[in-house]
Amino acid sequence: MPARTASGSSAWTLFGKLFLLIFSAVSLWSLATPLMAVPDEPAHTIKAAAVVRGQITIEEGTSFGHGVHVRVPAYIANLHAQDCYKFRPDTAANCAPVIPSDANDEAIGVTSAGSYNPMYYWIVGLPSLVLTGQPALFAMRILSALLSAAFYSAGFTALAQLRQARIPVLMASLAVTPMVLFLAAGINPNSLEIAATMAAFCGFVVTLDNAHRVRHVLPAVITVIASTIVLANTRQVSLVWLLCALIAGVLLFRGTEIKAAFRSRLVLTGAAFTVPGVLLGIYWIYLMLHAPANSGVAPEGIANPQPGVSIYRAFLTMVEKAPEFVQQYIGVMGWLDTPVPMAVVMFWSTVFVVAVLLPLLIKPFKTTLGAWAALAMLIVVPAILQASIWKSMGFVWQGRYNLPLVVVLLIAVGMTARRVHFPQSAGAQSVARVVLWAAAFCHLLAFAFVLRRYVVGTFGGGNWHAMINGVQWQPPLGWFLLTLMYLAVVVTAASWLFRLLFPGAVLVQLRRTLSRG
Amino acid sequence: MSIAYSPDGAEVGKTALTNGLSYFAAGDVALDSSTASNGQSACGRDGLISVPVAVVPVGVAFNLGEIRSLQLNGSLLSGILQGKITKWNDPELAAANPGVPLPSIDVVPILEKSPSDVTRAVNKYLATEAPGSWPDSSGSEWPSGTVRANEDKVTDVARKVDDTQGAITVLDTAIIGSRFSVARLQFGGVYQDFGNESTMAAIAAGETVQSVPRVVEQRLDGSKGYALAVLENQYFCTRYGNDATASLVRSWGESVLSRQGQRDAVVYSSSLPPSEPTTAAALKQVRAITSDKR
Numbered sequence: 001m002p003a004r005t006a007s008g009s010s011a012w013t014l015f016g017k018l019f020l021l022i023f024s025a026v027s028l029w030s031l032a033t034p035l036m037a038v039p040d041e042p043a044h045t046i047k048a049a050a051v052v053r054g055q056i057t058i059e060e061g062t063s064f065g066h067g068v069h070v071r072v073p074a075y076i077a078n079l080h081a082q083d084c085y086k087f088r089p090d091t092a093a094n095c096a097p098v099i100p101s102d103a104n105d106e107a108i109g110v111t112s113a114g115s116y117n118p119m120y121y122w123i124v125g126l127p128s129l130v131l132t133g134q135p136a137l138f139a140m141r142i143l144s145a146l147l148s149a150a151f152y153s154a155g156f157t158a159l160a161q162l163r164q165a166r167i168p169v170l171m172a173s174l175a176v177t178p179m180v181l182f183l184a185a186g187i188n189p190n191s192l193e194i195a196a197t198m199a200a201f202c203g204f205v206v207t208l209d210n211a212h213r214v215r216h217v218l219p220a221v222i223t224v225i226a227s228t229i230v231l232a233n234t235r236q237v238s239l240v241w242l243l244c245a246l247i248a249g250v251l252l253f254r255g256t257e258i259k260a261a262f263r264s265r266l267v268l269t270g271a272a273f274t275v276p277g278v279l280l281g282i283y284w285i286y287l288m289l290h291a292p293a294n295s296g297v298a299p300e301g302i303a304n305p306q307p308g309v310s311i312y313r314a315f316l317t318m319v320e321k322a323p324e325f326v327q328q329y330i331g332v333m334g335w336l337d338t339p340v341p342m343a344v345v346m347f348w349s350t351v352f353v354v355a356v357l358l359p360l361l362i363k364p365f366k367t368t369l370g371a372w373a374a375l376a377m378l379i380v381v382p383a384i385l386q387a388s389i390w391k392s393m394g395f396v397w398q399g400r401y402n403l404p405l406v407v408v409l410l411i412a413v414g415m416t417a418r419r420v421h422f423p424q425s426a427g428a429q430s431v432a433r434v435v436l437w438a439a440a441f442c443h444l445l446a447f448a449f450v451l452r453r454y455v456v457g458t459f460g461g462g463n464w465h466a467m468i469n470g471v472q473w474q475p476p477l478g479w480f481l482l483t484l485m486y487l488a489v490v491v492t493a494a495s496w497l498f499r500l501l502f503p504g505a506v507l508v509q510l511r512r513t514l515s516r517g
Numbered sequence: 518m519s520i521a522y523s524p525d526g527a528e529v530g531k532t533a534l535t536n537g538l539s540y541f542a543a544g545d546v547a548l549d550s551s552t553a554s555n556g557q558s559a560c561g562r563d564g565l566i567s568v569p570v571a572v573v574p575v576g577v578a579f580n581l582g583e584i585r586s587l588q589l590n591g592s593l594l595s596g597i598l599q600g601k602i603t604k605w606n607d608p609e610l611a612a613a614n615p616g617v618p619l620p621s622i623d624v625v626p627i628l629e630k631s632p633s634d635v636t637r638a639v640n641k642y643l644a645t646e647a648p649g650s651w652p653d654s655s656g657s658e659w660p661s662g663t664v665r666a667n668e669d670k671v672t673d674v675a676r677k678v679d680d681t682q683g684a685i686t687v688l689d690t691a692i693i694g695s696r697f698s699v700a701r702l703q704f705g706g707v708y709q710d711f712g713n714e715s716t717m718a719a720i721a722a723g724e725t726v727q728s729v730p731r732v733v734e735q736r737l738d739g740s741k742g743y744a745l746a747v748l749e750n751q752y753f754c755t756r757y758g759n760d761a762t763a764s765l766v767r768s769w770g771e772s773v774l775s776r777q778g779q780r781d782a783v784v785y786s787s788s789l790p791p792s793e794p795t796t797a798a799a800l801k802q803v804r805a806i807t808s809d810k811r
Contacts, residue, residue, distance in 0.1 A: 061532045065523020069538035074761070081519060105759040108538055110521065 011219040015157040021496070022156075023149035025489045029185030030141040031476050032451050032486075034093035035082060035134065037334050038186025039400070042079035043067065044116075045187045046109035048125030048140060049076045051118045058114050058291040065294075068114025075100050075133055077109035085454070086335045092472035093454040101133030115288040117281060119233035120189040123147065138476070140187050148184035151195035151227060152176070155202035158220040159411070162209050164418040166501050171414025172202065173497050174351050174439065175407040178331040178340055178446035183400060190400055193234045193241065197404035198411070200227030201245040205415055208253045211261035221270045228274040232281030236288070237385065239281065241404040244377045248412045252370030314390035318383035318397065326352055328399025329406045331446050336398065338453045340446040347442045355413045362416055374412040378405040422501070429502050436494040436507060443490045444483070451479045520769075526632070534752055535559055540766050542752045543570075545634035545657075550729045561756025561809065568799035569735040570773050571749040571788035572720055574690040575638045576711045578697035580678050581605065581620065588613050590703035591646025597624055597685060598643075599650070600664040605683060622683040628666035629674050632657035634747045639687050642745045646703065689747060691787040704739025711743050716789055718742030725795040731755065733798045735791040749788065756807055763808035770803035 036042050050056075050070035062069050071077075084095035113121075124147075127139030159169050175198070184191040203223030210217045231238040250258055261267050330348040331340030339345070356375060359368035382405070386397040422428075452458065455473050456466040463470075467479065475482060491508075498507035523529070527544025534542045535556030548567035556564050577589060589597075593613055596602040602610060606621045629636070636657050643651035652660045659666055668674045675692050678684040690713070693699055699711040709715050719742030726734040737744035753770060757763040772778045779790035790796065 061529075061536050062538055064525045064529045064533060066521055069533065071537065103761075105761060107762065108540065 011157050011161060014160055015153050015219070017496075018153035018156050019149055021489065021493055022152045023145060025181055025486070025493070026145040026149050026184040027142055028482055028486045028489065029181050029447070030138065030145050032447065032454075032479070032482050033182065033185055033333070034085070034096065034454050034473070034475070035099065035137050035141075036079050036096075037082075037085070037093065037454065038183065038188055039190075039335055039398070040112065040188055041186050042082065043111045043113045044121070044124075044189065045079055045137065045140060046070060046072055046076055046111040047113040047116060048121040048187060049073065049128045050109065050111065050125075051121035052125035052129055056118045057287060060292045063114060063292055063294045066110045067112040067294075068110070070109050070111060070114075071106045072109045073128065073132065074103040074105050074107035076128060076137075077107035078103070079137075080110070083335075085457075087337045089334070089337050089453055090457045090459050092457045094473035099134050099137065101135070104132055115291060116189060116235060117233045117284045119230070120144075120147070120192055124187055137187075141185060144187050144191060145185055148191045148195040151192070151199040151223075151230070152184075154219070154223040154226070155195070155199035158199070158202040158206040158217070158223050160500070161206050161217050161220055162418065166422045167417045167420065168205075168411055168414035169500055170497065171355065171410045171417075172198070172407075173493070174348075174355075175410035177329060177348055178344065178443055179329060179333070179400065180403060180407070181443075182331065182333050182450070183403070189234050190403075192230065193238045194403045194407060196227040196230045196234065197238070197241045197245055198407045199223050200231060200242055201249055201408050201411060203227060204246060204249040205252060205411075207267060208249060208257050208261050211253075211257040211264070214261065214264040214266045218266070221266055225270045225273050229277030229281075232274075232278040233284065236285050237401075238404075239278075240381060240385070241408075244374070244381060244405055245408045248370045248374040248377065248408055250370075251373045252367075252412060252415045309390055311387045311390065314395075315383050315387035317395075318386045319379055322379045322383075325399035325402055329403060332399070333446075333450045334453065338450055338458075341449050344442040344446045344449075347438055351410075355410050358413050359416050362420065367419075368416045371409070371412045371416040374405065374409040378402060378409050381405065424502060429505055432498060432501055433507060436498055440490040440494045444487055447486045448483050451475070451483065455479050531752060534565065534754065537758075540754075540757070540762060541769065544750055544752065545637060545747050546655075547734045547748070547750050548729070548732050548752060550732075553729055553732050556754065560754030563731065563755040565731065566753045566755055566802045566806070567729075567732040567750050568753075568770070568774070568802055569733060569748055569791045569795055570751050570799070571779075571782050571786070572716060572735065572737070572791060573634075573747040573749060573786070573788045574711065574713065574716045574743060575635050575687055575745045575747060576690060576693045576697070576699035577685065577702065578678060578688050578693055578699050579685040580682060581698065582682060584617060584619070585698045586614075586617060587698070587700040588703070588708055589700045591643055592650060594639075594702070595643050595647040595651045598626055598628070598639075598659075598664060599662050600626070620683075625681050625684045626664045627668060627674050627677050627681065627684050627686045628659060628664065629668050629671050630666045631669065633671070634749075635671075635687055635689050638745060638747045642702075646705075689787075694787075702743065702745055704744050707740055709739065709743040713789060715743035716746055719744040719746075720789060720792050723792060723795075725792065725798050727798060731802055733795060733802060735795045746789075753803065753806055755805070756809055758809055760808045763806055767803060767806045770806065771800065774800050774803065 049072040053072065055070045058068055082096045085091040085093050124140050124144045127143060128136045131139055156169065156172060159165055159172055162168055180194060184195065203220040206217050206220035207214060207224060214221060228242060231242045326349060327339060327345055330345050332338065359371040362368050382397060382402050452464065452467055456463060456470050495507040498505065530539060530542030530544060531552065533539035537559030548565055553567060554564040577594060579587060590613060593602065593609060603624055604621060605619045605624055611619055634657060636659060637655060640654045640656060644653045644655065654660045668677060671692060674686050675688060678686050678697065701708045701710050719737040719739060720735065722738035722741035723736040726736055735748055737746060751773065753766055757766060774796055782788045
């Protein structure tokens with residue numbers, strides 16, 4: 001029997017639709033953002049090109065100075081040169097040198113991602129074997145966007161199979177902040193990590209929610225298996241996010257449901273499927289722990305050791321800084337040089353405040369444990385991880401690293417509130433319309449603002465008119481068409497979400513007189 | 518074109534070059550014949566090129582308050598660095614510095630712990646000038662028997678010499694600047710002043726040596742000028758994988774060895790150019806850099 005979702009369509013159909021929608025949104029971000037404007041994108045692109053050319057592990061004598069040295073086509077080796085606008089939001093992207101299509105001679109590239117698991121790079125690097133120049137790099141981005149879109153779609157599809165799906169799906173949708181989409185658009189495994197953690201968590205909670213009829217939610221089980229294997233082979237820290245997601249998931253359900261789920265032959269078979277993949281990921285971690293170390297002294301800026309700071313102090317500093325990361329969860333694009341407008345920050349800050357306070361309204365307390373655990377892990381786990389490397393590497397933590405846990409937190413809150421009656425009155429629909437239009441507007445504003453930053457530079461703000469008469473850089477298809485397409489995508493997303501929340505109702509209500517005319 | 522500097526040491530640089538993971542490398546020792554012929558897979562049949570590009574004088578800096586002038590020979594400097602001469606008014610020191618009112622305070626040698634090109638230069642100098650008392654070492658670390666080196670960074674060494682009456686150390690000219698008093702040193706029985714002019718004279722009178730194919734060396738003549746210095750070299754492949762890289766590397770080497778490049782080096786790093794014959798020989802090697810596609 002095919003799995004059905006809350007909206008009634010088959011899971012595979014829903015997955016297909018969602019995939020098209022999310023992939024469209026992410027690829028628009030891929031086109032709108034100049035190549036190499038996503039954090040550490042040159043390093044990850046060089047790594048991807050090296051991995052598909054067989055340079056997978058760190059060989060003796062290859063790691064020194066700024067990172068691991070590899071041999072890749074010159075147009076990729078020289079991508080670090082695309083940094084003229086890095087940390088300079090007033091500078092348009094046209095300052096960057098042209099990425100040539102004929103510079104295919106082998107050259108030396110340096111990557112700081114040398115120790116990362118090669119799986120993501122094996123896939124994303126493939127276009128560089130058949131294309132060259134900008135087309136190759138855009139194709140690499142698009143391939144990365146495909147991966148992320150697949151996992152986000154799988155996560156949403158799984159959530160739609162919940163018995164009470166409305167609030168979890170709503171919260172999951174709000175968890176897709178502009179920053180989440182921006183990161184998914186670039187070449188950086190951070191994107192896949194967020195998407196796979198989201199998918200793993202969603203699949204896991206749906207499996208537990210259907211513990212006594214797991215067979216009916218087979219896509220959710222498959223999602224957990226695939227996400228687990230991918231997370232084990234993305235970044236070394238990804239397994240920690242997976243563990244956090246599983247802990248939060250378990251705490252959202254009663255012991256009887258958890259026992260039932262883990263007695264299911266399907267679940268046990270699924271768990272067995274993940275074992276080789278997880279072991280492979282652990283083996284890679286083992287390999288890298290024993291890989292040749294950097295054979296020199298890393299230049300300043302690559303490592304800023306703080307040997308004098310106690311781990312305890314470093315931990316507390318991170319805990320204290322936890323709220324400061326919220327803006328980075330919402331949108332600090334580029335190389336952390338392009339914060340989205342304050343209106344966008346305010347909207348999602350409100351979402352976060354509501355998310356954190358909502359469990360206080362839900363009784364009994366034990367049903368909210370998963371949400372509280374997710375919140376605690378969001379604050380404590382990054383603090384532990386950063387504190388452990390503070391002495392050797394200094395303060396290197398960024399908000400985007402936490403996004404897998406942020407997404408888990410928002411969905412966990414949605415799960416906690418899933419049994420709350422969701423009103424279907426006209427008033428409730430009006431409130432939902434306002435919220436969804438606001439969300440769509442904020443997404444669009446963030447998108448247009450980031451485009452402005454690259455098309456003309458921000459120059460302290462207020463120069464939207466320059467997008468018409470002072471264009472300095474244009475993305476493929478031009479900024480105007482991209483913005484229109486993005487508008488269509490976000491309105492479609494809001495409409496679908498509205499229809500899920502209020503079956504039979506529509507987000508865009510044309511007046512009867514108009515429709516009659 | 519951009520150049521990423523990796524402060525990893527000459528050995529790492531040479532390995533990277535011979536593995537095809539760097540386009541050129543720098544170090545304070547001219548390549549020996551076995552190293553120069555290495556790297557054939559990355560650098561072509563003829564291996565590597567090694568050319569001198571700069572000479573950085575090394576001074577013996579001291580802090581004796583008002584006393585600004587001091588003369589040392591190899592034997593005295595070795596005695597100080599080995600902790601055998603412990604007072605500034607030591608009779609041997611006094612004999613070498615007639616008329617200088619050396620105080621009866623402790624000699625405090627302050628040395629950098631980590632390996633350095635300055636240490637290598639001093640080792641070579643003492644191995645020549647104090648052969649009986651200093652081990653025949655040309656390494657970049659202090660040999661056993663030297664007083665304990667305590668400072669992690671050269672900037673810490675300089676600060677400590679500033680703060681310590683009776684301190685003595687070895688530093689390169691960029692750090693010495695006009696900050697420290699510097700001793701005259703003896704080379705082959707002749708005392709020479711520390712300073713650019715004196716070292717330029719030693720460079721000009723020094724030989725250009727090419728005993729190993731494609732390796733050019735600059736010698737310094739201590740009888741004509743101050744000859745304790747770090748000799749900076751750059752290493753290149755004789756051949757690169759493509760024209761663009763070969764052309765860029767050639768252009769880099771030519772730029773470093775050009776008059777303008779050498780003037781910039783004096784201004785920005787206080788280093789001195791090799792002699793004209795040495796520079797010409799070095800340029801000849803650099804201009805011969807070619808690519809596999811030729």
